[in-house]
Amino acid sequence: MSDINTIEKEALASIESAGDLGTLEDVRVAELGKKGRVSGLMKQLGGMSPEERKEMGPKLNALKTRVDEAIRTRKEALEAAALEAQLAREKVDLSLPPAPGPKAGALHPVMQVFEEIAAIFGDMGFAVAEGPDMEDDWHNFTALNFPEGHPARETHDTFFMKALEGDDAKVLRTHTSPVQIRTMMTQKPPIRIIAPGRVYRNDWDATHTPMFHQVEGLVIEKNTHMGHLKGCLIDFVKAFFEVDEVEARFRPHFFPFTEPSAEMDVKYTRKGETIEIGAGDSWMEILGSGMVHPNVLRNCGIDPKEYQGFAFGMGVDRLAMLKYGMPDLRPYFEADPQWTRHYGFAPWATPSVSGGLS
Numbered sequence: 001m002s003d004i005n006t007i008e009k010e011a012l013a014s015i016e017s018a019g020d021l022g023t024l025e026d027v028r029v030a031e032l033g034k035k036g037r038v039s040g041l042m043k044q045l046g047g048m049s050p051e052e053r054k055e056m057g058p059k060l061n062a063l064k065t066r067v068d069e070a071i072r073t074r075k076e077a078l079e080a081a082a083l084e085a086q087l088a089r090e091k092v093d094l095s096l097p098p099a100p101g102p103k104a105g106a107l108h109p110v111m112q113v114f115e116e117i118a119a120i121f122g123d124m125g126f127a128v129a130e131g132p133d134m135e136d137d138w139h140n141f142t143a144l145n146f147p148e149g150h151p152a153r154e155t156h157d158t159f160f161m162k163a164l165e166g167d168d169a170k171v172l173r174t175h176t177s178p179v180q181i182r183t184m185m186t187q188k189p190p191i192r193i194i195a196p197g198r199v200y201r202n203d204w205d206a207t208h209t210p211m212f213h214q215v216e217g218l219v220i221e222k223n224t225h226m227g228h229l230k231g232c233l234i235d236f237v238k239a240f241f242e243v244d245e246v247e248a249r250f251r252p253h254f255f256p257f258t259e260p261s262a263e264m265d266v267k268y269t270r271k272g273e274t275i276e277i278g279a280g281d282s283w284m285e286i287l288g289s290g291m292v293h294p295n296v297l298r299n300c301g302i303d304p305k306e307y308q309g310f311a312f313g314m315g316v317d318r319l320a321m322l323k324y325g326m327p328d329l330r331p332y333f334e335a336d337p338q339w340t341r342h343y344g345f346a347p348w349a350t351p352s353v354s355g356g357l358s
């Protein structure tokens with residue numbers, strides 16, 4: 001069987017010269033496949049005498065192993081080379097400045113406004129807190145002093161979820177206020193947080209979408225009072241709308257989780273299509289606020305005789321509309337690239353109070 005040596009030489013040579021995985025596979029089939037040459041030799045073992053088989057068996061097995069190993073080694077080398085080539089082809093130089101021409105992607109104005117709000121409150125010492133979009137009834141309502149069956153629960157047009165086995169029924173949170181609860185349950189005062197996020201209500205028309213965005217604020221300290229609430233929010237509105245003065249009023253209102261509660265209105269002027277916030281002859285409501293209700297503090301294990309706090313909540317989509325002159329809420333969630341190109345922001349231009357917000 002001088003065939004063995006010839007076949008081995010030839011097989012190893014064609015393995016070595018296979019320039020791609022396809023050619024290598026052809027070689028494998030030609031040698032080790034069902035009808036391959038090496039397999040053909042192995043088949044001859046059956047017709048041999050026991051002595052012959054004793055001699056040839058190990059030789060043929062060794063041949064098969066060597067060819068098999070050579071194929072495997074070559075395969076690894078070809079795969080590594082292919083990966084190298086792909087990495088070289090897809091190499092991106094992150095230090096290059098962005099290419100000129102049309103922007104490929106843009107930050108949605110709501111995300112931009114989230115960043116701006118975080119920058120402003122961050123400058124005042126607030127941290128950012130988060131909570132889940134799927135809440136339980138206790139965090140969304142009960143702990144926030146909405147009594148069982150209270151009509152205020154109904155004003156929220158809640159999306160109720162089906163209960164999973166062994167779990168309480170959940171709701172899609174109707175406001176970001178449950179993050180107040182989650183924060184007070186896990187942190188000791190003093191607390192200063194804002195909680196930006198998505199909220200959900202079963203409502204759908206020109207000015208309402210079933211999902212929208214809010215930012216909640218919470219301050220819990222020993223001596224904080226309504227004067228701090230007003231100062232903080234007036235400073236925020238000035239910074240956000242980038243104006244030096246804002247005429248504001250706090251109008252009594254009702255929220256179950258604050259007492260007293262107030263809605264904040266600011267003066268504005270309409271100039272054609274655009275609105276200028278700060279001064280003018282009309283009032284516009286921009287947020288809800290109040291002193292945290294003692295029941296809410298108690299529900300979270302905070303002693304209302306020792307601590308008090310203020311809270312506020314605002315709709316971010318509307319703030320973005322007002323600041324950037326977007327007339328309609330509906331295109332916000334239509335993912336139309338033309339709209340995003342027009343109203344979107346460069347993703348790398350992080351807003352800061354000192355470096356500029358917008």
Ligand code: DAH
Nearest residue numbers: 175177288289290311312313
């Ligand atoms: N959660 C209220 C809403 O969705 C907004 C709000 C009002 C939040 C007053 C507050 C607050 O924290 O004090 O309508």
